[in-house]
Amino acid sequence: LGAAKKVRGALIVIEGLDRAGKSTQVSRIAQSITAKTIKFPERTTPIGKMIDSYLGKMSEMDDHAIHLLFSANRWEKVDEILRSLDDGQHVICDRYAFSGIAYSCAKGLSHDWCRSPDVGLPLPDLTLFLSLTPEVAAQRGAYGEERYEVVAIQEKVKTILSQLGSETNVGPWQTIDAGQDIDKVTEDCLAEVKKAIDSVQLKGAPIGKLFT
Ligand code: ADP
Numbered sequence: 001l002g003a004a005k006k007v008r009g010a011l012i013v014i015e016g017l018d019r020a021g022k023s024t025q026v027s028r029i030a031q032s033i034t035a036k037t038i039k040f041p042e043r044t045t046p047i048g049k050m051i052d053s054y055l056g057k058m059s060e061m062d063d064h065a066i067h068l069l070f071s072a073n074r075w076e077k078v079d080e081i082l083r084s085l086d087d088g089q090h091v092i093c094d095r096y097a098f099s100g101i102a103y104s105c106a107k108g109l110s111h112d113w114c115r116s117p118d119v120g121l122p123l124p125d126l127t128l129f130l131s132l133t134p135e136v137a138a139q140r141g142a143y144g145e146e147r148y149e150v151v152a153i154q155e156k157v158k159t160i161l162s163q164l165g166s167e168t169n170v171g172p173w174q175t176i177d178a179g180q181d182i183d184k185v186t187e188d189c190l191a192e193v194k195k196a197i198d199s200v201q202l203k204g205a206p207i208g209k210l211f212t
């Protein structure tokens with residue numbers, strides 16, 4: 001008697017600017033659908049510690065070098081992501097390769113160059129882009145002290161990030177109005193997440209590869 005094949009979990013990505021409500025929604029969605037969560041950058045690994053030091057302005061680094069470290073920080077979690085999905089567990093990522101491209105492009109690196117180290121990462125079954133106007137973001141408090149937490153960079157990042165959903169082979173992409181009441185944002189996110197999970201279960205397709 002062959003055991004029924006276990007359906008894989010869904011890979012969900014939450015993207016958006018600083019203070020869009022990503023971490024809030026990631027934890028709410030994870031609780032609702034019982035998922036594993038991964039935050040990028042994952043600051044506790046040796047690579048993550050270098051990134052943390054850079055973001056905290058304790059160290060300087062060439063723009064290309066730090067870009068590659070952010071990407072390597074995703075690649076070092078791929079095995080764990082794939083094993084969880086295989087095991088039937090859903091995985092939700094707080095930021096992913098799209099943040100990688102947007103922040104480095106905002107500094108002037110070429111789009112093609114920025115994209116290449118992330119080619120082949122697990123393809124999200126859904127990316128939720130939490131979209132917020134700078135005015136509403138400003139009402140959520142002052143920026144912190146970290147690198148990139150300045151209006152000029154955030155504006156550029158917003159423009160680039162909001163265009164990434166129309167690129168090829170990024171997987172399903174939904175923009176969510178993150179300026180709404182917290183519960184309404186969660187409701188909108190969960191509606192999309194449930195559709196994505198149903199689609200994964202219906203198709204039974206293996207996880208894809210980003211940008212390929
Ligand atoms: P991010 O992870 O995108 O930087 P957070 O989830 O940390 O954002 O939220 C940033 C701040 O905004 C927190 O103080 C949080 O409580 C608040 N916040 C999150 N979502 C909303 C919302 N929909 N309306 C008002 N405030 C919110």
Ligand code: 2DT
Nearest residue numbers: 040041070095096099100103104148
């Ligand atoms: P938070 O920890 O507050 O989310 O901020 N970043 C992130 C990049 O420049 N490249 C990347 O690949 C990723 C994942 C965005 C982390 C900061 O790091 C930036 C803000």
Ligand code: MG
Nearest residue numbers: 022023024094
């Ligand atoms: Mg956060």
